[in-house]
Amino acid sequence: MNLNPTDAGTRRTKIIVTLGPATESEDMLENIIRAGADIIRLNMAHAKHDWTRAIIRRIRAVSQRINREVAIMMDIKGPEIRTGDVNAPIELKSGEIFDFTIQPRPIQEGSEGIRSVDINYKDLVNDVKVGDTVLVDNGLIRLEVLEKNNAQIRCRVLIPGELKSRRHINLPGVRVNLPSFTEKDRGDATVGIEEGVDFIALSFVREASDIETLREFIEDQGSTAHIIAKIEDQSAIANLEGIIAATDALMVARGDLGIECPFEDLPIIQRNAVRACIAKGKPVIIATHMLESMITQPMPTRAEISDVANAVFEQADCVMLSGETTIGKYPVDCIQILDKIARRIEQTIVPDPAIDVELRQxxxxxxxxxxxxxxxxxxxxxxxxxxxxxxxxxxxxxxxxxxxxxxxxxxxxxxxxxxxxxxxxxxxxxxxxxxxxxxxxxxxxxxxxxxxxxxxxxxxxxxxxxxxxxxxxxxxxxx
Missing domain, CATH: 3.40.1380.20 (Pyruvate kinase, C-terminal domain)
Incomplete structure (x- = not known):
């Protein structure tokens, strides 16, 4: 039953598309913009500056040619802890003692017969304590800290797995003292500002001061780019109100957030973040794993359809595609499916009296x-x-x-x-x-x-x- 008829030609929920090898060509750019992409996201984790400049200009040219201006979001990497290179994948076994080394040394096995890998953050030994959990490769591998010294962090493997080169490390509940806005971020943001990006997304925002640091940089460069704060750990959840007040928009980045926080809390965090953003009048984006199965399959799972629908029911401003459109086989289909789900759900939405927007002005x-x-x-x-x-x-x-x-x-x-x-x-x-x-x-x-x-x-x-x-x-x- 249609509880609240809306204009059939208007989709209210906006779609963000991450660009990658599957979508960076001029023809594919035109296809995804015509299909309904509103914002194009550039993930700077591995992007080179020459590629970034070229792709921004290509997006602008295609938008102008087909008369549909889209926005460009530069997503800068932020602080990140990764393992180093390994000669061959290390098959970690349950109960095994394993070292994360601060100073690089011959990989695989130390003098005590204990295998190891180096990490890119030397002060990690000061941030973690005995009993802390270390998650590697999106939480697929879990270890517990047993002891530490200036050269290494010794752990026991709780959940085994294959450790490859340069895997991401998460530390649930640990306050990491890395800067929020790194030198790499400064270089990337400078390129984005010079090319006129519309949004800069800051990863792993922990508190309002992280946003203020980036805003000062943007203003010093004479840019009017808006800031999107990505919440991805427990510190961000604890400081959510201050972050929302300081930022121009919020992204609920459910990938790392689902690793850093208990998974059963994730839907509650998402719902609370959306409501808090609406109350403060700030746009909010729901991101990660929206249509993950469509990286390889032509149709989404029923659970994914319900997940997208839930974000629309909550009245989030945007939903975002990542791997689905960077390396996926069906990028245009993904956009069309998001569009179809959003339009149908929006026909049933009635104003929610529980959402109370602050009217200070x-x-x-x-x-x-x-x-x-x-x-x-x-x-x-x-x-x-x-x-x-x-x-x-x-x-x-x-x-x-x-x-x-x-x-x-x-x-x-x-x-x-x-x-x-x-x-x-x-x-x-x-x-x-x-x-x-x-x-x-x-x-x-x-x-x-x-x-x-x-x-x-x-x-x-x-x-x-x-x-x-x-x-x-x-x-x-x-x-």
Whole structure:
């Protein structure tokens, strides 16, 4: 049963697509943008700068050619602990004693007959304590710290597995004193800023000060890129409110988060993060393993369909694809499936009275009145006019029943609107008289057949009154 009919042509939940070998060609870029990608993510964990510059320019060129501007997110790696190289995979056995060495030494076996591998973070011996858990390779291998000294951390293997070169290490509950914004991140972010990326995602954010460090760097470079904080460990969960307040958007990065936190807590963390972001008026992204089986299979599992649907039911702003579109066999199909699931679930969503958005600014109260009015007119649309995106972000935060059309004169703002749930951005110069701008916008919507005679438009904007701009809400009927 359709509980809340919406415009069939409007998908409210935005789709983020990670670029990789499967999707980086010009033809595939066009295909994924036409299929509905809103934001293209560049994972800088292994990306080279020459590739990054070339691919950003390719994305811009394709977007312009097909007249659909997408945003670009640069996802910088952040602090990371990895094992070193091994000559051949090490088959760890349950109960085996194994060393993580701080100073590189001949790999595989020490003088005591104990096998080992070096790690890239020499101060780890100061961060861990006896009894701590060490997880390797996305948690597939589990060890317990038995003892440590300046040269090594001695562990017992609890869950065995095959250890290969450069595997990622997680330390649940351990505060690691690595910098949040590394030298590699600075180099990568500089390239992104020079090429005009719209978002920079910071990995392993632990507290608000991590975001402030990155923001200072971005502003010093003269960039207007927005920050996306990725929450991936227990420190982030403990400091969630401060992180949300400091960032421009939040990503629930369920990969490392599901390793660092008890897996049964993950759905609760996701739900709480989404609600907290809505309350603070910040966009929120649900990421990792959305359609993981489609890396190799043409259809998702039923569990994956329900997982995507749950993110849409929670009214997250975006869902994100990773391996599905970097190395997967069916990248375009993945986008089309996300699109289909989102549209169907959105038809059933009714406003949730349990979600209480904080309205600290007077302008937000004006926006709420517009959202309430739009909900009283079936089939109505909300129109906003924004130079920097504030008005559109305010409307999106209130999760309106009506779809939102946001007009802006700035292409950078247009791209950053791509992250907002329910918001469709349109690039249009503003007139000196606000009324003329509104008339021009309505004429555009009529010309493109997005509205027809008799449709109701709720317009939230500023108007000229006695030589000053005043926030206003208007009800207009298309003639």
């Amino acid at each position: 007077e302008r937000m109260k004006v926006i709420r009145s517009a959202v309430t009015m739009a909900g009283d007119f079936p089939g109505a649309r909300l129109l906003t006019f924004t130079r920097q995106g504030f008005m559109a972000r305010g409307v999106a935060a209130l999760r309106p029943r009506a779809p939102v059309v946001a007009f802006t004169p700035h292409i950078g703002t247009l791209r950053q609107l791509r992250i907002l749930r329910s918001v469709e951005g349109i690039l249009m110069p503003f007139e000196s008289n606000p009324d003329d701008t509104i008339d021009r916008a309505i004429a555009h919507l009529k010309l493109t057949r997005q509205v027809a005679a008799g449709d109701k438009l709720i317009i939230v904007t500023d108007i000229l009154s006695h030589d000053r701009l005043v926030d206003s809400v208007q009800l207009r009927t298309v003639r």
